[in-house]
Amino acid sequence: MLSRFYLSLLLLSGLVFIAFITLATYRELTPEWKKYQAEYREMLIKNAKDEAAREKARRIKIEQQQIYLAGLKRVDRCMNCHIGVDNPLMADAKVPFKQHSGDYLKNHPPDKFGCTICHNGQGRATNKKEAHGKGRDTHWDFPILPFKYIQNSCAQCHDYETLRHKGGEMVVKGERLFREKGCKGCHKVNGIGGDLGKALDGIGSQPIAYFPMRHVVGEQTTYNWLKQHYLDPRAIVPDSEMRVFLTEEESDLLTTYILTFRTTEVPREYRRIRYVPERRVDGESLYKMYCIACHSTGKVSVYDEILKRTIPAIMNPAFLKNADDGTLRKIIKEGRKGTQMTAWKSTAAGLTDGEINKLIRYITRERPDEAAEPFGFAEFKTDPKHGKELYDVRCALCHGEKGKGGKGALGINLTNPVVQKELDPEFLARTVRDGRSGTPMPPFGEEGLGLSDQDIADIVSYVRTLAQKK
Numbered sequence: 001m002l003s004r005f006y007l008s009l010l011l012l013s014g015l016v017f018i019a020f021i022t023l024a025t026y027r028e029l030t031p032e033w034k035k036y037q038a039e040y041r042e043m044l045i046k047n048a049k050d051e052a053a054r055e056k057a058r059r060i061k062i063e064q065q066q067i068y069l070a071g072l073k074r075v076d077r078c079m080n081c082h083i084g085v086d087n088p089l090m091a092d093a094k095v096p097f098k099q100h101s102g103d104y105l106k107n108h109p110p111d112k113f114g115c116t117i118c119h120n121g122q123g124r125a126t127n128k129k130e131a132h133g134k135g136r137d138t139h140w141d142f143p144i145l146p147f148k149y150i151q152n153s154c155a156q157c158h159d160y161e162t163l164r165h166k167g168g169e170m171v172v173k174g175e176r177l178f179r180e181k182g183c184k185g186c187h188k189v190n191g192i193g194g195d196l197g198k199a200l201d202g203i204g205s206q207p208i209a210y211f212p213m214r215h216v217v218g219e220q221t222t223y224n225w226l227k228q229h230y231l232d233p234r235a236i237v238p239d240s241e242m243r244v245f246l247t248e249e250e251s252d253l254l255t256t257y258i259l260t261f262r263t264t265e266v267p268r269e270y271r272r273i274r275y276v277p278e279r280r281v282d283g284e285s286l287y288k289m290y291c292i293a294c295h296s297t298g299k300v301s302v303y304d305e306i307l308k309r310t311i312p313a314i315m316n317p318a319f320l321k322n323a324d325d326g327t328l329r330k331i332i333k334e335g336r337k338g339t340q341m342t343a344w345k346s347t348a349a350g351l352t353d354g355e356i357n358k359l360i361r362y363i364t365r366e367r368p369d370e371a372a373e374p375f376g377f378a379e380f381k382t383d384p385k386h387g388k389e390l391y392d393v394r395c396a397l398c399h400g401e402k403g404k405g406g407k408g409a410l411g412i413n414l415t416n417p418v419v420q421k422e423l424d425p426e427f428l429a430r431t432v433r434d435g436r437s438g439t440p441m442p443p444f445g446e447e448g449l450g451l452s453d454q455d456i457a458d459i460v461s462y463v464r465t466l467a468q469k470k
């Protein structure tokens with residue numbers, strides 16, 4: 001009884017084993033692509049117009065299709081399945097038999113360009129999953145791109161002027177958004193830009209493992225990470241200080257553009273970059289490129305929940321009235337250590353003196369004609385001790401006990417080296433006396449909250465002892 005049971009078990013496992021071997025051999029002998037090529041041949045035979053064409057179709061061999069691209073250092077076998085891409089008879093067929101849409105292959109013949117230079121994917125692979133490179137288990141970092149991102153590839157070889165008119169509209173729009181949304185306010189590219197985020201050079205060539213994928217919804221790909229991170233940085237990287245507000249469409253366009261930041265370069269003979277004279281960049285464009293992400297219109301002083309500090313209104317007439325060009329130049333060049341405001345000078349964020357001057361001209365275009373009334377700080381004998389008493393009661397509430405501003409405090413940072421050493425105490429005293437109308441900073445002078453000039457001078461002398469530790 002028992003032995004019969006074991007016997008049948010043995011027999012069964014033997015059968016299962018044979019079935020496995022057969023299946024494996026069958027798979028080996030009939031790779032996925034052979035099936036597509038056979039189907040393709042059937043289609044051609046069936047649709048042939050005459051006997052000659054039919055005979056020609058019958059003679060088509062089912063064989064490995066591969067394009068060896070020495071210059072591009074790759075081997076593409078996509079045409080193993082996408083066998084009809086250059087056959088006009090396949091205009092209405094379904095993918096993978098379909099003739100390629102547009103003039104793409106006419107302009108870029110497959111034997112010279114292959115497919116992966118535009119589409120990505122794993123050229124050598126012979127089954128669909130591996131070739132398309134989708135899914136973490138394919139271990140391929142550059143899966144075929146959704147069409148909405150594919151135009152990043154064109155920029156490897158073409159300039160933006162050409163692409164604007166010839167099939168690269170999306171990457172052109174992405175490039176423009178990158179300039180206008182202030183990305184370089186926090187990111188360097190080619191050594192120029194702010195330093196709150198990392199330099200973006202080469203980011204499009206990073207392996208998938210570089211990106212923290214934990215919170216990404218759907219496919220774990222670079223393009224999905226980028227898009228979802230633009231739409232909501234803190235959903236992907238908790239506590240991120242990236243301050244962007246983008247629509248779904250803008251996020252897609254920027255994804256397309258950022259993927260052009262590669263570490264690889266195609267050989268010269270593949271490139272068609274025309275010389276385009278450098279665009280003249282005016283103050284407004286510079287402001288958008290480097291400042292707008294944080295300062296927005298420059299007209300509002302807001303406590304920002306992302307940066308966890310107040311971003312001052314730098315185009316507010318009450319500020320400009322008091323801040324002359326020299327003061328602005330110092331602040332912009334040196335930044336404000338201890339806050340997110342970068343030093344923009346050429347040895348730090350990389351702006352030239354000429355560019356900083358253009359920015360100043362732009363920021364000050366609504367400066368009132370009349371300058372602030374002089375305070376005469378130098379004429380006062382000051383008492384910082386008395387100043388501290390007043391500061392603790394009148395100012396600490398907003399600027400913090402130690403003057404650092406920051407989390408939860410409305411006032412800006414008074415401890416950084418610029419306020420401490422570079423700015424004229426005269427400027428600080430006038431600010432305290434007159435306040436900044438249109439912002440929370442109140443006027444403390446006699447016409448405002450009623451402190452005497454002596455009190456104000458004392459406070460300023462105390463403020464100037466609040467140097468940043470370290």
Ligand code: HEC
Nearest residue numbers: 032033078080081095096115119121122123126127128131
């Ligand atoms: C083993 C067969 C096979 C290979 C090899 C293959 N593909 Fe495909 N491909 C298909 C099939 C089948 C489809 C139709 C859609 C589907 O089933 O996913 C397709 C669809 C596509 C699409 C359209 C996707 C869409 O969203 O409409 C693109 C683009 C593509 N393949 C590119 C490539 C590239 C590039 C390669 C080479 C790296 C490649 N394929 C290799 C079989 C293959």
Ligand code: HEC
Nearest residue numbers: 078082085095099100101104108110113114115118147150
């Ligand atoms: C010069 C860049 C470029 C090259 C090279 C290229 N493609 Fe495409 N391909 C595109 C673009 C762009 C689209 C999107 C078409 C559109 O939106 O009109 C596309 C679309 C497709 C599609 C979707 C079906 C269709 O035609 O609409 C498939 C499949 C495809 N390509 C496969 C291939 C294969 C296989 C090769 C290699 C023989 C290849 N492509 C080479 C740029 C390219």
Ligand code: HEC
Nearest residue numbers: 107117118151153154156157166167168266269270271272
């Ligand atoms: C690997 C480099 C490379 C890539 C990637 C590439 N091209 Fe090209 N492209 C070329 C070269 C080289 C030519 C041929 C120019 C010639 O024959 O003089 C060309 C020709 C063209 C032409 C026809 C010539 C013209 O100026 O009218 C167009 C249009 C074009 N490409 C658009 C695109 C678009 C759109 C993409 C992205 C979907 C793209 N190319 C991707 C290198 C590339």
Ligand code: HEC
Nearest residue numbers: 181182183185186196197198233237240241242243244293
């Ligand atoms: C206010 C500053 C700020 C602005 C403006 C900003 N970013 Fe960021 N960005 C950051 C910070 C901080 C990080 C690191 C934390 C994170 O990944 O979210 C970051 C991360 C990134 C990353 C991932 C980089 C890497 O190597 O991990 C990319 C890509 C990126 N930003 C692109 C952009 C683009 C494109 C824009 C313009 C639309 C932009 N950023 C605007 C601050 C900023």
Ligand code: HEC
Nearest residue numbers: 185290291294311312314331332336339340341405412413
């Ligand atoms: C990453 C965000 C960010 C970017 C980008 C940025 N700033 Fe600022 N900026 C700040 C913050 C925050 C402060 C306030 C710092 C403090 O608390 O002292 C500030 C302060 C200033 C001040 C001082 C205002 C005052 O009341 O004294 C000026 C002027 C200024 N920024 C100009 C610029 C210019 C010009 C650019 C572009 C070249 C720029 N900022 C880019 C965040 C930024």
Ligand code: HEC
Nearest residue numbers: 301312313394395398410411412428431432436439440441
């Ligand atoms: C109700 C909150 C509040 C109080 C109280 C307050 N401040 Fe301010 N202060 C601010 C804000 C907000 C700014 C930035 C305004 C802007 O330009 O957007 C500021 C700006 C300043 C500046 C300009 C710094 C610079 O680098 O341009 C100085 C100096 C200053 N405050 C000193 C003081 C002193 C001293 C006191 C107390 C006598 C005081 N503040 C009280 C909110 C306050």
